[in-house]
Amino acid sequence: xxxxxxxxxxxxxxxxxxxxxxxxxxxxxxxxxxxxxxxxxxxxxxxxxxxxxxxxxxxxxxxxxxxxxxxxxxxxxxxxxxxxxxxxxxxxxxxxxxxxxxxxxx
Amino acid sequence: xxxxxxxxxxxxxxxxxxxxxxxxxxxxxxxxxxxxxxxxxxxxxxxxxxxxxxxxxxxxxxxxxxxxxxxxxxxxxxxxxxxxxxxxxxxxxxxxxxxxxxxxxxxxxxxxxxxxxxxxxxxx
Numbered sequence: 001x002x003x004x005x006x007x008x009x010x011x012x013x014x015x016x017x018x019x020x021x022x023x024x025x026x027x028x029x030x031x032x033x034x035x036x037x038x039x040x041x042x043x044x045x046x047x048x049x050x051x052x053x054x055x056x057x058x059x060x061x062x063x064x065x066x067x068x069x070x071x072x073x074x075x076x077x078x079x080x081x082x083x084x085x086x087x088x089x090x091x092x093x094x095x096x097x098x099x100x101x102x103x104x105x106x
Numbered sequence: 107x108x109x110x111x112x113x114x115x116x117x118x119x120x121x122x123x124x125x126x127x128x129x130x131x132x133x134x135x136x137x138x139x140x141x142x143x144x145x146x147x148x149x150x151x152x153x154x155x156x157x158x159x160x161x162x163x164x165x166x167x168x169x170x171x172x173x174x175x176x177x178x179x180x181x182x183x184x185x186x187x188x189x190x191x192x193x194x195x196x197x198x199x200x201x202x203x204x205x206x207x208x209x210x211x212x213x214x215x216x217x218x219x220x221x222x223x224x225x226x227x228x229x230x
Contacts, residue, residue, distance in 0.1 A: 001168070044201075045220075046218045049206060089153075097152065098150070
């Protein structure tokens with residue numbers, strides 16, 4: 001099975017900061033990497049699919065990059081509504097999520 | 107609008123069974139594969155199972171293989187998860203989710219539509 005490892009597990013940042021979250025796969029997954037945002041008590045929301053494609057309706061401050069085993073999610077300028085938990089997910093071979101990155105207000 | 111609504115959760119004793127349902131509306135259900143994803147309290151997301159658009163292909167996480175069965179009734183626009191031999195570690199919110207595109211088989215695609223989730227608690 002493919003394992004997904006996110007770093008950091010938690011992160012404190014301020015409104016306006018640029019933030020990067022990393023996701024590493026245990027083997028190459030090409031570009032089959034997706035990013036989700038989840039707020040407490042809510043279902044996850046798709047942000048980025050296929051490593052770098054922005055889901056419709058998602059603000060352009062979110063971007064994704066990478067291929068193979070190493071991927072990043074970048075938020076260019078944090079907004080108050082961005083404080084949440086972020087998950088990567090591989091869809092190359094069945095489906096596996098990373099353990100999540102909790103983004104907190106500094 | 108496109109919507110998924112789960113039901114069937116509750117409190118169940120270890121070793122017993124429970125069936126979850128996911129009612130779909132606002133899209134052509136019979137054209138999409140469908141997934142179940144779960145989240146234990148305070149924990150991350152865990153993919154559980156997927157079924158192809160026509161029910162001919164099914165895949166499971168190792169943690170539920172042999173105990174859970176995913177199925178669908180396209181005439182009722184409904185997805186199911188039959189959970190047998192339940193364990194304490196199956197306690198979680200269970201979400202149904204739809205991949206982005208209607209593709210034959212099981213697409214390697216992200217999940218763009220999620221239900222609100224239904225809570226399953228396995229406890230004596």
